[in-house]
Amino acid sequence: MSGDSCILVLNAGSSSVKFALFSDAEPPARRLSGAVDGIGHDGGRFRAAEANGGVWSDEEVHVSNQEGAIELLLSAIERHRAGRSIVAVGHRVAHGGPDCICPLFVTSELEARLKRLIPLAPLHLPHNLAGIAAVRAHRPKLPQVACFDTAFHATLPKVAQMTGLPRDIVSREIRRYGFHGLSYEFIVDDIRRRYGAAADGERLIVAHLGSGASMAAIKGGRSIETTMGFSTLSGLPMGTRSGDLDPGLILYLILEKGLSAEALQHILYERSGLLGLSGVSSDMRELLAQKNRPQVADAIDYFCARSRAYIGSLATTLGGIDRLVFTGGIGANAPAVRAKVCAGLEHLGIGLDDERNASGARLISADASRVAIEAFATDEEIMIARHVQQVLAVQPSAQGL
Numbered sequence: 001m002s003g004d005s006c007i008l009v010l011n012a013g014s015s016s017v018k019f020a021l022f023s024d025a026e027p028p029a030r031r032l033s034g035a036v037d038g039i040g041h042d043g044g045r046f047r048a049a050e051a052n053g054g055v056w057s058d059e060e061v062h063v064s065n066q067e068g069a070i071e072l073l074l075s076a077i078e079r080h081r082a083g084r085s086i087v088a089v090g091h092r093v094a095h096g097g098p099d100c101i102c103p104l105f106v107t108s109e110l111e112a113r114l115k116r117l118i119p120l121a122p123l124h125l126p127h128n129l130a131g132i133a134a135v136r137a138h139r140p141k142l143p144q145v146a147c148f149d150t151a152f153h154a155t156l157p158k159v160a161q162m163t164g165l166p167r168d169i170v171s172r173e174i175r176r177y178g179f180h181g182l183s184y185e186f187i188v189d190d191i192r193r194r195y196g197a198a199a200d201g202e203r204l205i206v207a208h209l210g211s212g213a214s215m216a217a218i219k220g221g222r223s224i225e226t227t228m229g230f231s232t233l234s235g236l237p238m239g240t241r242s243g244d245l246d247p248g249l250i251l252y253l254i255l256e257k258g259l260s261a262e263a264l265q266h267i268l269y270e271r272s273g274l275l276g277l278s279g280v281s282s283d284m285r286e287l288l289a290q291k292n293r294p295q296v297a298d299a300i301d302y303f304c305a306r307s308r309a310y311i312g313s314l315a316t317t318l319g320g321i322d323r324l325v326f327t328g329g330i331g332a333n334a335p336a337v338r339a340k341v342c343a344g345l346e347h348l349g350i351g352l353d354d355e356r357n358a359s360g361a362r363l364i365s366a367d368a369s370r371v372a373i374e375a376f377a378t379d380e381e382i383m384i385a386r387h388v389q390q391v392l393a394v395q396p397s398a399q400g401l
Contacts, residue, residue, distance in 0.1 A: 005085050006031065008077070009384045010070070011092040012131030014123070015039050017069040019048075021077065022385040024087055030382065032056055032077075036069035046072060056080070066127060067134035074138055088143040088392055089135050090384040092182065094124035094232065096148030098172050103151070103387040105395065106132055106144035114146070120173065121232060123269055145391045147384045152181030155222040163230065178226035180208045180328075182380040184216050187325055189383070190376075192221070203318040205311055208378065209337070210328035211239035211282060215307070217314040225317045227310050233268055236310060237303050239282035242272035244306075274299050284330045284337065304340035311341070315348050324350060326375040338364070338375060 004023055011018040018035040022028035034048030034057065048057040057076060063069045077086065091106070097117045104110055111132065118125045135144055161175045187206050191199045204218040213236040217225040227235030237243035245268075253259045259267070267276075275282035277299035280290060284303075290296045315321040326338050335357045342352040349370030357364040357375075365373035 005087045007385045007388045008074075008086050008089045009092075009381045009388075010089060010131050010135070011381075012066045012070070012127045012134075014127050015041070017066055017073065017131065019073055020381040020385070021086075022382065024389065026389070028382060028385040028389065033381070036061065036063060036073060039063055039065060039069050046076070048076075066130040067137060070131060070134035071138050074135075086139075086142065088145060088388050089139075090145045090147055090388040091128060091132055092380060092384060093128045093146045093148050094150075094179065095121040095177070096146075096150045098175065100146070100148050101151050101154035103145050103147045103391050105391060106136075106146050110146060117173070120177075120230070122265070124232065143392070145384075145388045147182060147387045149179045149181045150177045152185050153178030153216075153223045153226055155224070156226070157224060160225050174230065176226075176229035178214070178216065178223060179228045179232050180212065180214050180216070181223075182383045183208045183327060183378040184218065184223065186378050186380060186383045187327060188218060188221050191323070191325075199323075202322040203315075203320055204323045204325065205314050205318070205321055206325045206327065207307060207311070207331050207341070208328040209236075209307065209326065209331035209334075212241070213238045213243075213307075213328065213330070215310050215314055217317045219318060225314055227314075236306055237277070238273045240270050240273050240275045242268050242276075274303060277302055284334055288334065288336055300337070300340070304337060307341045308344060311345060311350075312348065321348055321350070321371050323372045323374070326373075327378040332375055332377045335360075335375075342373070 007022045007024050007028060009020045009022065016035050016037045016039060019033065020030060021032040022030055030051045032048050032050055036044065036046050038044030042062065044061045044063055046057055046059050046061045050056050061072060063072060093114065095117050097120065111129065114125060114129055132144055135142060156176065156178060163170065163174065163176060165174065184206050200221045205215060206218060207215045212232060214226060214228040215236065216223050229235070233241050235243055250264070253264060273282065274284065274287060278287055278296045280296055281287055287296050287300055291300060311324070326332060330337055338357055339352060339354070342350050350373065351366040351369030352373060353364055353366040362374050362376050363372065364375050365371060
């Protein structure tokens with residue numbers, strides 16, 4: 001490794017801290033990526049690989065919380081960096097509320113604001129904030145930048161931000177936000193780089209399908225509608241999250257079945273979706289391997305049917321569709337799911353080429369398809385690294401470790 005400066009990207013979750021290390025060059029180049037998994041459990045693991053695929057670390061560890069995981073990670077990079085200094089840390093932050101519509105330097109004021117937003121993303125923001133606090137505890141002079149998954153959707157038209165609640169109840173924070181914004185931003189940027197500025201004239205639908213799943217309608221490079229709204233529960237069914245439900249069903253579970261708010265939160269976030277429907281797993285790979293089991297088949301069919309319905313809805317918002325991109329862990333890697341989702345959408349001009357779809361090609365539409373259909377991996381981490389560079393360029397206050 002040569003002695004250059006780097007940007008560390010962190011995504012702190014409940015049981016893992018994912019990370020990537022990028023050179024602070026233009027454009028940033030990935031040096032390392034990996035994760036500390038199994039936080040708070042026996043048999044945790046610290047895995048990291050170099051950009052060329054070489055194993056950089058693979059060891060069993062025991063860490064009790066995000067702070068311990070990040071201390072382990074920072075120390076490992078410092079030991080093995082061979083002259084490479086970290087100039088800043090970029091964090092994926094699930095929710096920025098109505099005011100955080102661009103990447104921001106982390107300050108005590110910003111942390112206080114994000115703490116007030118925890119009720120809007122109760123299963124994500126506490127861990128994101130724990131990651132920020134851990135870096136500050138171990139490297140207090142290291143600049144940190146928060147990059148928000150809601151920011152890309154700041155361009156949603158007013159009608160797309162609205163809810164059906166009475167105006168005397170609705171406040172600034174009660175609105176539809178949208179999530180997976182860093183993923184959508186990467187897809188838009190990638191299409192621009194490949195096809196030029198003319199691609200901005202396209203009517204684009206991006207299907208980010210994974211353990212968390214959403215879709216967005218994008219025009220002129222801007223989000224104009226999305227399936228997730230106020231919370232990360234809404235829209236498509238996901239690995240363990242329900243997706244859209246009739247509000248009357250929620251009331252029924254509370255009033256007639258006596259479920260507490262805590263029990264209902266656990267069901268909606270952690271026991272529903274693919275896991276709840278299949279009774280087997282939240283992982284689509286495992287479900288596809290057991291698709292002959294009736295409940296598993298039902299779960300796959302429901303996921304694909306809801307995905308198909310949302311593509312139709314978003315196409316209506318756009319007034320048609322020119323390009324459909326599948327991404328996320330399922331979208332980029334599950335040809336069988338893509339085929340099921342696209343089946344029956346021929347009236348929208350969507351025609352899949354079965355051989356291309358099965359082969360892992362990027363372009364998977366048939367030659368006669370009016371809609372270009374693509375499938376490729378997103379890269380939220382590099383978007384965060386780019387954002388950190390941009391913030392540092394505007395306000396250069398970086399200091400190495």
